[in-house]
Amino acid sequence: MEAQTLSGGFDNPAVQSSHAFRNIMEAMARPGQIHEIKGAEPPAPLSIAGGTVLLTLCDTETPVYLAGNADNDEVRAWLAFHTGAPLTGPSRAMFAIGDWKALMPLNAYRIGTSEYPDRSATLIVECAELAASGAKLRGPGIKSQAALSLPEIRAFQSNQALFPLGLDFIFTNGVRLAALPRSTEVA
Amino acid sequence: MTEYNFAYLDEQTKRMIRRAILKGLAIPGYQVPFASREMPMPYGWGTGGVQVSAALLTPDDTFKVIDQGADDTTNAVSIRSFFERTAGVATTTATSEASVIQTRHRIPEDALTENQILVYQVPIPEPLRFLEPRESETRKMHSLEEYGLMHVKLYEDISRHGHIATSYAYPVKVEGRYVMDPSPIPKFDNPKLGNMAAIQLFGAGREQRIYALPPYTQVVSLDFEDHPFEASKADHPCGLCDATDSYLDEVIIDDQGGRMFVCSDTDYCTARQAAGHKGKDAA
Numbered sequence: 001m002e003a004q005t006l007s008g009g010f011d012n013p014a015v016q017s018s019h020a021f022r023n024i025m026e027a028m029a030r031p032g033q034i035h036e037i038k039g040a041e042p043p044a045p046l047s048i049a050g051g052t053v054l055l056t057l058c059d060t061e062t063p064v065y066l067a068g069n070a071d072n073d074e075v076r077a078w079l080a081f082h083t084g085a086p087l088t089g090p091s092r093a094m095f096a097i098g099d100w101k102a103l104m105p106l107n108a109y110r111i112g113t114s115e116y117p118d119r120s121a122t123l124i125v126e127c128a129e130l131a132a133s134g135a136k137l138r139g140p141g142i143k144s145q146a147a148l149s150l151p152e153i154r155a156f157q158s159n160q161a162l163f164p165l166g167l168d169f170i171f172t173n174g175v176r177l178a179a180l181p182r183s184t185e186v187a
Numbered sequence: 188m189t190e191y192n193f194a195y196l197d198e199q200t201k202r203m204i205r206r207a208i209l210k211g212l213a214i215p216g217y218q219v220p221f222a223s224r225e226m227p228m229p230y231g232w233g234t235g236g237v238q239v240s241a242a243l244l245t246p247d248d249t250f251k252v253i254d255q256g257a258d259d260t261t262n263a264v265s266i267r268s269f270f271e272r273t274a275g276v277a278t279t280t281a282t283s284e285a286s287v288i289q290t291r292h293r294i295p296e297d298a299l300t301e302n303q304i305l306v307y308q309v310p311i312p313e314p315l316r317f318l319e320p321r322e323s324e325t326r327k328m329h330s331l332e333e334y335g336l337m338h339v340k341l342y343e344d345i346s347r348h349g350h351i352a353t354s355y356a357y358p359v360k361v362e363g364r365y366v367m368d369p370s371p372i373p374k375f376d377n378p379k380l381g382n383m384a385a386i387q388l389f390g391a392g393r394e395q396r397i398y399a400l401p402p403y404t405q406v407v408s409l410d411f412e413d414h415p416f417e418a419s420k421a422d423h424p425c426g427l428c429d430a431t432d433s434y435l436d437e438v439i440i441d442d443q444g445g446r447m448f449v450c451s452d453t454d455y456c457t458a459r460q461a462a463g464h465k466g467k468d469a470a
Contacts, residue, residue, distance in 0.1 A: 015245070017198065018193065018194070021243065022243060025212070057205060061203070118214060140400075140404040164214050168209070168213045183214065
C-alpha cells in the first residue's frame with residue numbers, strides 16, 4: 001500500500017470534521033457564500049475542499065461516484081482507506097465528485113421521490129474558478145440576492161424546477177467551497 | 188473529556204445526522220428521516236435537539252439551552268452540563284453571546300444574528316399527525332401538497348370557538364410548499380420563524396425526523412382571509428421587568444387566586460431588570 005493512501009486524512013477526526021461540517025452547513029444554508037475548509041490532503045486531481053467534504057460526509061453507507069479523471073487508482077485507494085465508501089455509478093450514488101463536464105449528464109443521478117425527496121444525490125463539482133459573481137441567486141438562505149460563478153445556468157434552472165426533487169451541489173476550488181441547493185432560483 | 192468522543196456521539200452517527208441536516212436545509216420544511224440514537228436521557232427530554240447539537244458543535248462554540256425560555260430549569264441545566272462535559276464547549280445564558288442555542292418551545296426575545304444557530308427540540312414533527320395517524324398517508328399528503336385537512340381543522344376551531352383556538356405548535360407553510368410544525372412554540376413566536384438571520388434546525392428524537400429552515404426563508408402561518416393569523420400573548424406587562432413586548436408566563440403565587448405574569452425568556456427579563464426596568468411585582 002502506498003504511503004499516500006494512508007496519509008492525507010484528518011489527524012483529529014472529531015474536531016476537524018466538526019469544523020468542516022459547520023462550513024459545509026453554512027454554505028448549504030446560505031447559497032453563494034464562499035467558505036474555506038481544510039483538513040484532508042487527497043491525491044490529485046481532488047482539491048483539498050473536495051477531499052475534506054468526502055471525509056466529512058462519506059462512509060460505508062454512502063455510495064460514491066468518482067467522475068472522469070477523479071476516478072484513478074490513488075483516489076480509489078485513498079477514499080477506501082479513509083472512508084470505506086463503496087464506489088458506484090451515477091445512478092446509485094449519494095455523492096459524486098469530479099469536474100462539471102465529467103459529472104454530466106445530470107439526469108443520470110437520483111433526484112429523490114415525491115415522498116422522499118431527500119433520497120437524492122449531492123454533487124461535488126471541482127471548479128477551476130470560484131467567485132461570488134456571475135449567475136444571480138435567489139431563494140431560501142439568501143437575504144436579497146447573491147451571485148456565484150456557475151459552470152452554466154440552464155442546468156440549475158431545470159434542477160430548481162424539479163423542487164422539491166432535485167440535486168444539490170457543492171462547488172469546490174482549492175480550500176474554498178460554496179453550495180447551491182435545489183431550492184435556489186438561478187438567473 | 189477523554190472518556191467520550193467529542194460531543195458524545197460516534198463519528199459515523201454524526202455523519203448520518205450531518206447528511207440529514209444538509210438535505211433538510213436543501214428542502215426547507217421537509218422532514219428528513221434519520222436513524223435516531225438512544226441518548227443518555229429519555230425520549231421527550233430533547234434527544235432530537237441534543238443529537239442535532241452534537242452533530243454541529245465545534246470546540247469553539249458557546250452553547251445556550253433554554254426550556255420554555257428559561258435557562259435554569261432541569262431540562263436546560265442538564266443538557267447544558269451534558270455538553271460542557273462531553274464537548275468541553277463554553278456555555279452561557281446570554282442570548283447575544285451564544286453561537287448555538289438549543290431550545291424547547293420558545294424563540295428568544297432578542298433577534299438572532301447570522302452568526303447564531305437555533306436548534307429546536309421537537310416532540311411530534313408531523314403537523315398532520317393528529318388529523319391522520321398513518322405515516323404512509325401523511326407522507327402522501329405532503330408529496331401531493333394535500334393540506335386541505337389542516338385548513339378544515341382551523342375552520343372547525345373557528346366554528347366552535349369563533350376564532351382559531353390553536354395557540355401553540357401553530358402550523359406554518361414554508362416557501363409556499365411544505366406545511367411544517369414549528370414545534371410547540373407559542374404562536375406569539377411564529378412571526379419570528381420567517382426571514383430569520385440565523386439557521387433554524389429541528390430535531391425529533393423519538394420520531395426520528397430532522398428538518399430545517401435556512402436563513403431568510405419565507406414562513407407563513409396558516410389562516411383565512413377573514414380570520415387572519417394573530418400572534419397573541421397575555422395582555423399584561425411583565426411583573427418583574429415591566430416589558431410589554433415579550434411572551435409571558437402566568438405564575439400562580441398563592442391559593443387565593445393570586446397570580447403574576449413574568450417574561451418566559453429569563454435572559455431577556457434579567458437583562459431588563461439589570462438595566463433598571465422594574466415591574467409592579469418586583470421585590
